[in-house]
Amino acid sequence: MIRNLVPVFLGCLFLPLPLLGDFHFESAILAAVFGCFWGGISASRLVLKSDIKIITKVLRAIFLFGLPFFLFSLFRGCFTWHGLSFWILIPVPAVLFGIAIGRFYRKIMAPIPAVLTALTLLFVSIGMLLIEFLTLPHVYFFNHVWGTWPGPIYDETVTIGWNLILFRAITFAWILFLWFLPDWKKSFRVRLTLIFSILILFPSYLFLSESGIITPRSALQDKLEAYQTEHFDLYYANSQFSHQEIDYWALKHEFHFQQIVDELEIDWPEGRKIESYLYASAWQKKAWVGAKFTSYVPIWLEQDQLHIAKEHLDGVLKHEMVHVISKQFGNTLFNGSWSIGLIEGLAEGIAKDASPESTLDQIMAAEPPYPTVEQMEAALSFKGFYSSAGAISYTTAGSFVNHLLEQYPVSNFKEAYANSDFESAYLIPFDSLVSGWQQSLPQVSLDSLDQQNSAFIFSQRSIFQKACPHVVSPIMQLWDDIRFLETLAIYGEALPIVEQLYQMAPENTIIKQKWLQYHLRFDGYESIVEKVSLNDSIPQFLLMKADAFAFQGDWDRAYIELENAWDVLPDPSPGNFRYSFELRADTLNWKVFIRSRYQDLLPNAVSSNFNLPNKILLSQKAIELQRLDVLPAYSALLINEELNTDWFNQYLSLIDRLVFLKEFEEARQWVDLVSALELRPRYQERLQQQQEWLQFMMRVEG
Numbered sequence: 001m002i003r004n005l006v007p008v009f010l011g012c013l014f015l016p017l018p019l020l021g022d023f024h025f026e027s028a029i030l031a032a033v034f035g036c037f038w039g040g041i042s043a044s045r046l047v048l049k050s051d052i053k054i055i056t057k058v059l060r061a062i063f064l065f066g067l068p069f070f071l072f073s074l075f076r077g078c079f080t081w082h083g084l085s086f087w088i089l090i091p092v093p094a095v096l097f098g099i100a101i102g103r104f105y106r107k108i109m110a111p112i113p114a115v116l117t118a119l120t121l122l123f124v125s126i127g128m129l130l131i132e133f134l135t136l137p138h139v140y141f142f143n144h145v146w147g148t149w150p151g152p153i154y155d156e157t158v159t160i161g162w163n164l165i166l167f168r169a170i171t172f173a174w175i176l177f178l179w180f181l182p183d184w185k186k187s188f189r190v191r192l193t194l195i196f197s198i199l200i201l202f203p204s205y206l207f208l209s210e211s212g213i214i215t216p217r218s219a220l221q222d223k224l225e226a227y228q229t230e231h232f233d234l235y236y237a238n239s240q241f242s243h244q245e246i247d248y249w250a251l252k253h254e255f256h257f258q259q260i261v262d263e264l265e266i267d268w269p270e271g272r273k274i275e276s277y278l279y280a281s282a283w284q285k286k287a288w289v290g291a292k293f294t295s296y297v298p299i300w301l302e303q304d305q306l307h308i309a310k311e312h313l314d315g316v317l318k319h320e321m322v323h324v325i326s327k328q329f330g331n332t333l334f335n336g337s338w339s340i341g342l343i344e345g346l347a348e349g350i351a352k353d354a355s356p357e358s359t360l361d362q363i364m365a366a367e368p369p370y371p372t373v374e375q376m377e378a379a380l381s382f383k384g385f386y387s388s389a390g391a392i393s394y395t396t397a398g399s400f401v402n403h404l405l406e407q408y409p410v411s412n413f414k415e416a417y418a419n420s421d422f423e424s425a426y427l428i429p430f431d432s433l434v435s436g437w438q439q440s441l442p443q444v445s446l447d448s449l450d451q452q453n454s455a456f457i458f459s460q461r462s463i464f465q466k467a468c469p470h471v472v473s474p475i476m477q478l479w480d481d482i483r484f485l486e487t488l489a490i491y492g493e494a495l496p497i498v499e500q501l502y503q504m505a506p507e508n509t510i511i512k513q514k515w516l517q518y519h520l521r522f523d524g525y526e527s528i529v530e531k532v533s534l535n536d537s538i539p540q541f542l543l544m545k546a547d548a549f550a551f552q553g554d555w556d557r558a559y560i561e562l563e564n565a566w567d568v569l570p571d572p573s574p575g576n577f578r579y580s581f582e583l584r585a586d587t588l589n590w591k592v593f594i595r596s597r598y599q600d601l602l603p604n605a606v607s608s609n610f611n612l613p614n615k616i617l618l619s620q621k622a623i624e625l626q627r628l629d630v631l632p633a634y635s636a637l638l639i640n641e642e643l644n645t646d647w648f649n650q651y652l653s654l655i656d657r658l659v660f661l662k663e664f665e666e667a668r669q670w671v672d673l674v675s676a677l678e679l680r681p682r683y684q685e686r687l688q689q690q691q692e693w694l695q696f697m698m699r700v701e702g
Contacts, residue, residue, distance in 0.1 A: 007061045011068035023073035024083040024470045025090065025158060027066065029146045032094035033125065035062045036145045040098030040121055044106050044113035051103055055096065062091050078468035085160045090147030093171040097144050100178040107182035121145055137277075137298055137305055138215045140290025142167040144174060151290035158470055163212035166204075170213075173200035215288055217303070220277055223288070231257050233273050237280035240310050240488065242626055248660050249278065249313060255696045256318045260325045263350060265410050274304040274324055281487045282309040297323035299343075300334040311487055315353060322347040329414040338420040341380030341397040346417065348398025349405060352685055356649065358453040359682045360399040365444040366454035371396060373431040380420075395457055403437040445681070475505055482514070495522060509538060516544045520598040525552050539565045543580055547594045555587060578646065579613040589614050596621045606633040612641050616650050623657055631657055635666055643673055648683055655690045659697050667694050 015021040020030060039058040043051060066087055073079040101120050105113035125145035132141055141149045142164065150158045177197040180190045204211070209219045224235035227246050232253045236246055253276060261268050279285040285307065286292035295308045295316045304324045308316060326346055327335040337343050354360055364370065371379060379396050404413050408426060416425035423429055472480075478501045485494035495518050502515040512531075519528050525548040532545040546561035562584060569577060584590040589611050595601040596618055602625065603610075603618070610618065619634035621627075635654060643651070651674050658667040671691055679687065 004060075004064055007065040008067055011065040015068055015072055019469060021069065021072070022083070022469055023066070023069040023079060023087065025086040025148065025150065027069050028083075028086045028090040029149075031062045031065055031087070032091040033146050034065075035059070035091050035095040036098035036125075037118065037121055038098070039095045040102035040117045041114045043099040043102030044117040045102075046106060046113070051099065055099055058095050058099070059092065062095060066091075073468075076468060078471050080471055082159045083470065086147075089160065089164060089168050093168050093175070094145055094147060096175050097171055100175045104178045104182060132214065134300065135216075136214055137217055137220065137301065137307065138289040139296060139298070142213055144171045151286065151292065152294040152296065159472075161212070166211050167213050170201065170204045173197045173204070177201065212287070217275070217305075220288065224277065229254055231268070231273060232276050234276045234278060236278040237284065237310070240280040241278065244626060244628065246278075249317075251660065251697070251700070252313075252317060253321070254700075255693055256321050257325070258696060259318070259692065260322055260350060263405075263410070264325065264329075264414070266325060266328050268325075268328070272304070274306065274321075276306040276308070278313065279307070279309045281311065281484065283484045283487070285309045295320050299323055299327050299330065299336045316351075319347045319351040319353060322350050326417065329418055331418050337417045339380045340382045341393070342401065342417050342420065344394050345380070345397025345401035346413075348394045349400075349402035352398070352402070352682075354395045354398060354457070355453045355682065356686070357680060357682055358450045359444075359685065360395060360402055361441060361444045362446055362450040362681065363395050363454045363457055364399040365441040366446050366451045368441075370438045370441055371434075373434045376400065376434050377430070392457060399441075400434070400437050403440060404433065407436065449680075475501065475508075475511075478504075491518070491521060494518070513540060513544075516541065517598060520544060520547055520551065520594070523551070525549075537568050539569050539577060539580075542568065543584075546584070547590075547598070550584070550587075550590050550594055558590070582611060583613050583617070585611055592618065600625060602627060602630065606630055606637065608637055610637075612638075615641070616647050619654055620650055623653055628657055628661055631661065632663055632666065635663070635670070639666070639669060639673070643677055645677055645679065645683070648674070648677075648679070652686060652690055656693065659690070659694050662697065662701060664694065664698055664701075 014027065014030070019026045021027070035058050038061075039054060042054050042058070070079070070084075070087075073083065098117075098121060102113065102117040105116045105120075110116055125143060129141060129143060140151045143149075148164050148167070150161075174197070176193055180193045180197075183190050184194055208214045209216060221235055225238040225241075225246075227234040227236060227250055229250050232250065234246065234250055234253065236249075241249070253274075257274075260266075277289075279288065282292045289307055291307065293309075293312075295306075295312050297307070297320050298305055304327065306317075306320050306324060308320060323336075323343065326343075330336045331338065337346075348354060348360065352360060354363060358366075376396075379393060401413070412425050416422050419425075422433060426433060478497055481497050482494050482501070485491070485497070498515055498518045501511050505511050516528055516532070519525070528545055528548040532541045536542060536545075542561055542565035546558045546565060549555070549558035549561060562581065566581065583593045588609060592603055592610060592614055595603075600621070602621060606618075615634060615637055619631060619638065622630050622634065631654070635658060638654070651670060655667050655670045655674070658670065667690075671687065671694065674687055
């Protein structure tokens with residue numbers, strides 16, 4: 001009885017620990033490692049008479065250890081079938097694998113069998129991981145001892161895949177092989193079993209890449225199209241990138257490369273090229289390399305690499321490229337810094353992309369009290385960095401590193417980066433560096449928007465702080481399916497999923513809005529009229545009902561609904577409704593707006609009769625649809641309009657693509673006009689980026 005209580009008690013001790021206390025793959029890995037080594041060493045003992053007894057004993061202890069996790073997950077509402085599946089597929093084969101190895105050494109009368117068993121399991125669990133980690137680009141791993149590591153911890157949706165099932169089939173083949181090999185002379189049945197296990201193992205290892213168990217660079221390059229520039233070998237999903245798009249992103253790669261090597265004062269080695277893998281979507285990236293919404297750079301590999309999904313390129317390309325280029329002054333072991341805070345802080349401090357509206361310093365200045373010296377030391381460490389939400393850690397480290405880069409020579413930072421020794425690099429104490437940064441923050445000008453942005457970032461929670469870090473509700477799973485199809489612009493296949501989602505949660509305003517959008521896209525106007533009642537108090541729904549009537553040409557009822565939407569607007573009205581009624585100012589503008597907004601259709605001709613909001617939104621739709629041929633015409637119409645910072649993001653997008661189209665004079669005029677506006681500090685930073693982009697492209701063109 002006491003022996004049964006011991007593993008239960010040990011399980012209870014782990015419950016308070018973040019992630020490890022969840023009934024999911026992390027705790028299953030813990031159980032697998034313990035059970036594998038315990039079972040293997042126990043089975044290697046020469047005095048052992050029954051292998052079945054040790055199997056039963058270890059598995060019973062493992063599941064008793066998991067019992068508190070299971071019960072606690074039920075109590076908190078955190079139980080998932082995927083978690084249960086991980087607890088079956090990870091520990092059970094691991095225990096049998098360990099016992100098979102221990103039994104093998106015992107049966108062949110090997111000297112010190114327990115030591116050999118432990119060494120073998122250490123090689124399989126750690127040695128094999130290191131071999132894959134140091135030679136392959138992916139960030140998911142399979143292992144016969146600890147089962148699987150599915151990818152970055154930021155990807156909270158972790159589910160059982162076919163590749164794990166196939167890998168565990170290989171584990172069982174090894175178990176059979178090791179179990180029966182010592183007795184191969186005994187009977188034909190034993191030899192037949194050995195042949196069967198070999199017939200599984202041999203083709204399995206031949207097709208590891210095809211089965212998704214490993215993904216070498218060569219496999220990625222075979223699946224993707226190649227594109228070369230001076231410093232990059234790009235590999236991209238040609239199903240999602242047009243020739244024009246890949247030309248654009250190739251130039252952006254070279255532009256950001258030049259920015260970063262100049263800022264960090266790096267003499268780039270001649271002939272050294274960076275491989276950039278550009279995936280069709282985050283879902284394709286997850287399937288191929290194990291990281292879904294996490295873009296990443298394997299800095300520990302000799303070959304420089306970037307791994308980014310198409311939809312994330314605009315937001316993370318420069319950030320990730322800093323990681324690649326900073327390998328030039330990283331430590332000798334893994335080409336980075338011993339401080340994760342410095343690694344990410346450098347990328348954030350150079351890219352400055354924490355917010356489109358507030359600078360790094362504004363976000364920090366709006367959230368006093370500022371980190372103390374002790375807190376900054378912790379924030380730059382691995383444990384401290386990941387114990388907070390990613391947005392908080394990245395912003396804090398980014399603001400601090402940005403201060404160091406602005407106030408001291410870059411060479412000082414590069415020296416500190418490699419060895420994480422600030423005092424020897426800067427010749428002043430670390431607390432003086434932190435104090436200088438702290439003193440600069442109160443001098444930063446702030447407004448209410450900065451306060452809101454800061455409050456939002458600092459209110460986010462780390463995955464370690466979430467009660468149920470891996471629970472994905474059926475609704476969220478369907479939403480994820482919709483996002484996947486929308487990323488690929490496969491709206492027809494998404495429609496039935498939207499319908500299913502709406503049936504599950506018709507009162508959810510976000511889901512209802514998505515349902516209305518799809519019915520406007522696919523001519524379901526009558527359904528919209530039926531579902532949006534006169535008593536609806538949500539302005540967006542009433543506007544979409546008005547749009548349904550506009551699609552039908554029933555303008556009288558359309559304008560009635562437009563008035564109803566106006567009547568329910570709060571006072572003052574939210575900013576997202578600022579131009580809603582102007583976009584629908586008359587039938588001409590209304591028709592143009594709804595066709596572009598819901599059905600991705602541009603008018604046949606660019607017209608000066610469109611009002612300002614529609615001209616701007618049509619120019620953005622042209623960029624979204626890769627109709628850059630009409631962009632100069634929209635630019636010519638807009639450049640004479642009165643500028644307003646409400647449209648700052650749209651102005652920057654227009655400038656960005658005009659530069660790409662080599663419309664340099666037009667782009668320069670836009671830069672001059674926008675720079676004359678009263679711009680927020682972050683807007684000034686972003687406009688400066690466009691000025692540098694213009695200068696870069698002009699140099700490229702000679």
